[in-house]
Amino acid sequence: MSENNFNLQKIADLLDGKINGDEKQEVKSLLPLDLAGKEDISFFYNKKFIDKLKTTKAKAVILEKEFEDLFHSNSIVVKDAHIAYAKLTQIFKDQIKKVGVNPSAVVESKNIDPSSYIGPNVIIEEGAVVGKNVKILGGVFVGSETKIEDDTLIYPNVSLYSKTKIGKKCIIHSNSVLGSDGLGFANKDDKWEKIEHLGIVNIKDEVEIGAGCTIDKSSTGETLINSGVKLDNQVHIAHNCVIGENSIIGAKTAIAGTTIVGKRCKIGGGCGIIDNIEICDDVTVTPMSFVTKSISSEGMYSGGSMLMEHKNWLKYSAKLNREIKK
Amino acid sequence: MSENNFNLQKIADLLDGKINGDEKQEVKSLLPLDLAGKEDISFFYNKKFIDKLKTTKAKAVILEKEFEDLFHSNSIVVKDAHIAYAKLTQIFKDQIKKVGVNPSAVVESKNIDPSSYIGPNVIIEEGAVVGKNVKILGGVFVGSETKIEDDTLIYPNVSLYSKTKIGKKCIIHSNSVLGSDGLGFANKDDKWEKIEHLGIVNIKDEVEIGAGCTIDKSSTGETLINSGVKLDNQVHIAHNCVIGENSIIGAKTAIAGTTIVGKRCKIGGGCGIIDNIEICDDVTVTPMSFVTKSISSEGMYSGGSMLMEHKNWLKYSAKLNREIKK
Amino acid sequence: MSENNFNLQKIADLLDGKINGDEKQEVKSLLPLDLAGKEDISFFYNKKFIDKLKTTKAKAVILEKEFEDLFHSNSIVVKDAHIAYAKLTQIFKDQIKKVGVNPSAVVESKNIDPSSYIGPNVIIEEGAVVGKNVKILGGVFVGSETKIEDDTLIYPNVSLYSKTKIGKKCIIHSNSVLGSDGLGFANKDDKWEKIEHLGIVNIKDEVEIGAGCTIDKSSTGETLINSGVKLDNQVHIAHNCVIGENSIIGAKTAIAGTTIVGKRCKIGGGCGIIDNIEICDDVTVTPMSFVTKSISSEGMYSGGSMLMEHKNWLKYSAKLNREIKK
Numbered sequence A, B, C: 001m002s003e004n005n006f007n008l009q010k011i012a013d014l015l016d017g018k019i020n021g022d023e024k025q026e027v028k029s030l031l032p033l034d035l036a037g038k039e040d041i042s043f044f045y046n047k048k049f050i051d052k053l054k055t056t057k058a059k060a061v062i063l064e065k066e067f068e069d070l071f072h073s074n075s076i077v078v079k080d081a082h083i084a085y086a087k088l089t090q091i092f093k094d095q096i097k098k099v100g101v102n103p104s105a106v107v108e109s110k111n112i113d114p115s116s117y118i119g120p121n122v123i124i125e126e127g128a129v130v131g132k133n134v135k136i137l138g139g140v141f142v143g144s145e146t147k148i149e150d151d152t153l154i155y156p157n158v159s160l161y162s163k164t165k166i167g168k169k170c171i172i173h174s175n176s177v178l179g180s181d182g183l184g185f186a187n188k189d190d191k192w193e194k195i196e197h198l199g200i201v202n203i204k205d206e207v208e209i210g211a212g213c214t215i216d217k218s219s220t221g222e223t224l225i226n227s228g229v230k231l232d233n234q235v236h237i238a239h240n241c242v243i244g245e246n247s248i249i250g251a252k253t254a255i256a257g258t259t260i261v262g263k264r265c266k267i268g269g270g271c272g273i274i275d276n277i278e279i280c281d282d283v284t285v286t287p288m289s290f291v292t293k294s295i296s297s298e299g300m301y302s303g304g305s306m307l308m309e310h311k312n313w314l315k316y317s318a319k320l321n322r323e324i325k326k
Helices: A008-015 A047-055 A065-070 A081-092 A310-325 B008-015 B047-055 B065-070 B081-092 B310-325 C008-015 C047-055 C065-070 C081-092 C310-325
Strands: A018-020 A041-043 A060-064 A074-078 A177-180 A185-188 A191-194 A200-203 A214-216 A222-225 A283-285 A299-302 B018-020 B041-043 B060-064 B074-078 B177-180 B185-188 B191-194 B200-203 B214-216 B222-225 B283-285 B299-302 C018-020 C041-043 C060-064 C074-078 C177-180 C185-188 C191-194 C200-203 C214-216 C222-225 C283-285 C299-302
Touching (some): A008 A018, A060 A081, A065 A074, A177 A200, A310 C310, B008 B081, B074 B081, B185 C081, C008 C018, C008 C081, C060 C081, C074 C081, C200 C214
Parallel strands (some): A041 A060, A177 A214, A283 A299, B060 B074, B283 B299, C177 C214
Antiparallel strands (some): A018 A074, C185 C191
């Protein structure tokens, strides 16, 4: 957590909140109600923890108006305490303040904005473009003609193939890969003739990509991740897919080639979505589901299996086995 | 796409095709029928797009004989348009022409063929052998005594443990790992005693490995990926497995230890295959299946769950729950 | 395998075993019964292979007392042959003997014990601490204030975010990521406001983490992997999780946020475990299961689907489809 203290007035200004108590008080860390001590600020947005609100030792708490009487020390009253909590975490986050090119980086491109940070052992091939206030941490590979726009943050050991486009204010976590070839082959006499992928990956603004993700380039044109999309870790997006604005996808979900996911979808973790289908806007798919056909009505869909005691699973499997042989 | 133009005669020669029209015409890019413009070449192999063939603005199209009357500008008539399309993508693919060892690379081995390219920050430990026309891109780690044969391409940030063997004309995509230890432990008083893996990973010729894959070395002997195998992204192959020639495995499939997969198998994405079983040649497994026993007859097998509206899934789960408690 | 030969007396001493035969004999390699030749030592712990014990050409075999009459050349009689085999693999394993900092490494920290090895192109940011006999192989990123304790081994291209804690005698395989942000967002007008993660990842002693794993830091406090835990490849552990001592988790399993797994659990590969649940000690979950609720009794649980011929799967799906529409 940050080494700097923050006074409540400053925090209230940033959260657009109203202070009950002493606005000159300073807080050191942001912690949950039960862990916060006398130097800390905490947050209350989940009614489940109302008892913790009453007993917390925090110096200050952010909360909504209807709860302000429940906490008698300093409080900052906000309109939406969950959103205010998110903004508060951003205040307390350690910022990477480094600027400039580490001497160990191998930079062939001349298009690096001087406000950006290029960390140790980063490789930036010819023709790549790095915008303003970009942070590229150690060991990242930026292929030729790749373009990274302003305020984007790329964590260590990410691999960006040539001609990848990354928008503004994106975050890409470590060891993710953007621009690898899709699985495309033509079968000839039981051997596989490679179909080269001539397209690119295009990531729009404010996209966050978790650690260990893979996004394949398209065969022609682009694999498109629209603005505001958030991917958890180890997600796989195949060639030619389009993911709609502000959709969120859980860890380890895989989406096969040329599938289109709409806007504001929430896809749980561990799902598999087949190729060449279309999922409309505002669809929720619960975790571990297998999506085998297009979805054209918004709503919630499921398919994950049920957990049972192993002895029951054996009985159930045996019964199913008899049934399918009828 | 390539900056070079290609004339139709050259393309026809490479595809072993016959030209209808002007063989001196040049084309700039390879694009699908609906995206191709007056400077481009396109392709037709899927009858679903026959209307697009009739209306495309492409300067030239590759197609099979029975369709040559449907397109009245320049065409190249080929025997198998899907295979010809694959070869055409290879023509238009940007080739990596770099040769030599980047000064930032750390090369302890003396066995690097001078025709090969060793990119920035690549590490090649002692005793490793790199054949002719190999391309090893930035940040790759090549462990001691690893051997990489001619014409193989390794993308950035791949990790190859010591003594790994990689054949000719292979492609390994970014951030994949070959040669990590298998999950092997002996249980003693509820603690795990490590079984060290003393074997290797052996990749034969013309194998393609997607991004973010992991292939464990064997306990003794070798984990063997035979010639012509194609793995999609984030595939996991455990210690001692053998994958037969020309089999193809979809994204995120995991194969547990000592399992043998036959030749020409097609395993869908998201599958789990247990340890110590054998799958015979010419087996297809559809995506998201769980393979719990050996398969000894060729054919298609499935096990993925069905997607339903969430309310139906709740009803179904409740019913199943009652049944298994009977 | 090691270039050194070992004599049987030395091996017997290390395994706390008793020699039948000539204790001065030397062996070169450790191989299974059917592959071992006249220079090799082998092992017998699985009765399934009793015929191989009778016909092996090995110079020596480790086995338990009740089987000593079945092999008439040199044998080392041990109490538990599986544990002895594990220890024997450790003897034959090539050790990394390198010490010191490779000149290509970028080391900002002053807290590197001189007994440790820092490989080529490793990056160690300011304030990081590296204990005794640590081996950090090529291309690893160690973020600021990360702490790595004695005798830990980190394979190439691992990414450790700032403030990660790693205990003694751990092994972390290539391209794993520790400390990435959890998937945490507050929803505001259909957009996602980022919740910054202010906590850390804390890995205790003797933990092994496979290749391509991702472990997210906690929102506050720590994501905790207790001593003796073993993770296979491509496992995902989300923010705030706690994994109990000596639990083992198979490849590709994902555990969602704030879930607690007990001690000595065995979670199969390909499982999904939802967020905010608790699994008690001594639970086994078979592979490809979906764990949707807390488990409070020890035992074995299952949920993976059944494999069937594709034609039967179609029939079964159609029937299920009719049923859920009733």
